[in-house]
Amino acid sequence: MPKLNSHYGKLQASYLFAEIAKRVEEYSTQNPEKSIIRLGIGDVTEPLPAACVEALKEAADELSKRETFKGYPSYEGYAFLRNPIAQQDFQDLGAEVYADEIFVSDGAKSDTANIQEIFAEDNRIAVPDPVYPVYVDSNVMAGRTGLAESGRYEGLVYLECTPENNYLPELPQEKVDLIYLCFPNNPTGAHISREKLTEWVNYALAENAIIFYDAAYVAFIRDESMPKSIYEIPGARKCAIEFRSFSKNAGFTGTRCAYTVIPKELQVGGKSLHQMWFRRQATKFNGVSYPVQKAAAAVYSEAGQAQVKTLTDFYLGNARIVRESLNGFGLKCTGGDNSPYIWVQVNGASWDFFDKLLHNAGVVCTPGAGFGKCGEGHIRISAFNSRANVLKAMERLQKVF
Amino acid sequence: MPKLNSHYGKLQASYLFAEIAKRVEEYSTQNPEKSIIRLGIGDVTEPLPAACVEALKEAADELSKRETFKGYPSYEGYAFLRNPIAQQDFQDLGAEVYADEIFVSDGAKSDTANIQEIFAEDNRIAVPDPVYPVYVDSNVMAGRTGLAESGRYEGLVYLECTPENNYLPELPQEKVDLIYLCFPNNPTGAHISREKLTEWVNYALAENAIIFYDAAYVAFIRDESMPKSIYEIPGARKCAIEFRSFSKNAGFTGTRCAYTVIPKELQVGGKSLHQMWFRRQATKFNGVSYPVQKAAAAVYSEAGQAQVKTLTDFYLGNARIVRESLNGFGLKCTGGDNSPYIWVQVNGASWDFFDKLLHNAGVVCTPGAGFGKCGEGHIRISAFNSRANVLKAMERLQKVF
Structure with a gap:
């Protein structure tokens, strides 16, 4: 009889979105007259x-002729x-990345x-907490962890992101080999300064660690002083792999395109990671x-750049409305300025706050506890929605607070 | 310092297509006036x-509106x-497969x-020889083999496909857990009868093995007596996973779509493989x-079905021309009737024959030795080309033989 991958048995069932769906359905059934506004989901809503x-259609026509x-x-x-990725996403910022260091893929999720x-198997892995679950689960499946206890896997090093450190993790106290970082962060919306990111690069160089830098939300950065790529930091070519996506800048969640950068000089023990990833x-x-x-290449045309700017400005406009409204209600938030997510510090348990918003305002958010231990006491609100829905949601919240 | 996946070091560098390219380039440089016809590649050539x-363009328009x-x-x-996959590819043939057992993906290569x-890790794996290298390399990378010696990895069970068994492998003599089968076969073009496939299913049921059934070339089957899906065989739902692709029926090599079927009753030790694959x-x-x-769904429309038939008939027409020409030259072939590949038994080493065709006729084929030990003494010719090129190539070969 074949033997199965036993590590799958360690995975915590992903109850978060199932539990959200269940509670929303219960509420709907009991209150069929109430309209619900969903501000929980990280999926885009505006047209491509x-x-x-145009590029999609032109390409279809090309495929129709021998x-x-x-x-x-x-x-x-x-x-x-x-070529335009290397030029416009990196070289134009002064970051050294060449076209032949870019691997185009179907999603940053697949790549990360x-x-x-x-x-x-025997590497020590550091992940942020709260965390995008893919970083954790892919390592659990590969056997790099023990069992989970109170939501944390034995063997992983959790980098805590809390109000006390402004949701920017400290350098690990213990030795780690592989470090997942995500900026602007999902779910906290926090972004990292050039100085702080330089500390991480220097740490990785000194400790011989590799940083997996997930920059899927980079298109929302408006603060010119903030780094858009880890390769803006000297030395990063020797210690970092960067992940990018067209999902959130150009609304490709349903169209599927992303890319990963592995600099040719990134080596471990004389072995090229670029060559291994190619293999x-x-x-x-x-x-x-x-x-x-x-379609992805069209993002780099003059028209495409302007359209992407309009699109991300629109979502940032939503984010600003959410953030200012919540601040007005006396709630502390991070994100929402250089990020489409607003991470809200709530009083008490995140699921209680979720219920409060749902029952009193018909507004759905994402309870922070679903992203990890440090997510408790927080909720995530997404700016991916129509303006009308965002305004209506804030009006309803006004009445609650 | 991070530790790398050391199993990558066992991989044999894939010299096959690099070596072909090198020899073709040398010949071209020495004979700039000679035109070269490439019948080596397994990539389609005709329009989508x-x-x-139309479906691609309509979908693009849908994405353009909120x-x-x-x-x-x-x-x-x-x-x-x-839904149409389950209906038309399976239920219409009397094969029991339901829509919720289908996982759509970006390629049969990814899925296999x-x-x-x-x-x-500790499963005993059986692969055909000659073989599509992905089956082998993915298991090497995962650590299921030892080192390679004379082209064969320690720990794998090779199912020999030779002229003696009409390129249909015998049931394994030793205990195996996971078995890769591919019919119609790449590279041999051989297809399996209902009776022989029933033997495999019964073997897997009796021995508690799982069959990975790669049916990427099913659209080329014209012999009505031959099975198109392993689920036409009773019991297969309890022992087989089937892989399909839109690459070769509808020319999707550049458009990318495929699917995998995992029946819900396929279990190992009470665990559902469907659930594990979903996770x-x-x-x-x-x-x-x-x-x-x-675009893939359009394949199942009335127009799509007729167009796919025309497309595959066209390539099969090429295949017939190649096969009949080669038979006429006194060469023994398999495939080319229910398959786009013609597997040719040559006298002597496959690389020598490759050189002979290249130097005397300017025709490029694929040396069988590149697909495994049992590929030696064979070449693969692909029917994926224009009719004009196929006819010209056969004319040139006429002069050689």
């Missing part, structure tokens, strides 16, 4: 930028996409989940859909 | 079916695609590479692009 739609038909893409992505595969991708991945890559 | 192109915009897809795929993740996909994958899923 026009430049991307002369312009496209077969298997390369594992790393087309040059027409990797798969990157651990090129490392051995991994060449064996287990067949590249991203041609029309999707064309 | 019109129904799929009312019809689509965010994150489900991990398993949209019902509009899973990733499926091993839900199993433990795997939910953690490491975010679903397939909405426009791509719409």
